[in-house]
Amino acid sequence: MKIRRLINSDIDQVINLLVSSFNSRYNNPPIIGTLSNPKSIFIVVEINNIIVGVASLYIIEKLTRKMGLIEDVAVDSNYRGKGIGIKLIQNLTSEAKNMGCDKIVLNSSKNNISFYEKSGFKVNEIQMVLRNN
Numbered sequence: 001m002k003i004r005r006l007i008n009s010d011i012d013q014v015i016n017l018l019v020s021s022f023n024s025r026y027n028n029p030p031i032i033g034t035l036s037n038p039k040s041i042f043i044v045v046e047i048n049n050i051i052v053g054v055a056s057l058y059i060i061e062k063l064t065r066k067m068g069l070i071e072d073v074a075v076d077s078n079y080r081g082k083g084i085g086i087k088l089i090q091n092l093t094s095e096a097k098n099m100g101c102d103k104i105v106l107n108s109s110k111n112n113i114s115f116y117e118k119s120g121f122k123v124n125e126i127q128m129v130l131r132n133n
Helices: 008-021 084-098 110-117
Strands: 002-005 040-047 050-061 066-075 103-106
Touching (some): 002 084, 008 050, 040 084, 066 084, 084 110
């Protein structure tokens, strides 16, 4: 198992993993410049040249501090329960701390709360969303 930064040649596999883990809203071409943005970190887990896990971290600079937002944590259904998701979260929380974030947040379904609690996250407040499509 190898954890590394996402590269251009991974994109098709990553999009397929995101679509199968979440929904078809992820089936879009990547936004130009996203991979080269130092405030957007994308990591993958690779086993035998196959991407089996992905997660992203976005550094958000506020007026007086920085926070990290972890998004799109996905593990191939055939590889769940093997610690891959925990390793992705640990890697990104370490990155956020190294970049000076004083808070790290993520969104989760109720089904995944216990998974994120294993990494030290706690349920806090309520998220609301407004989608344009």
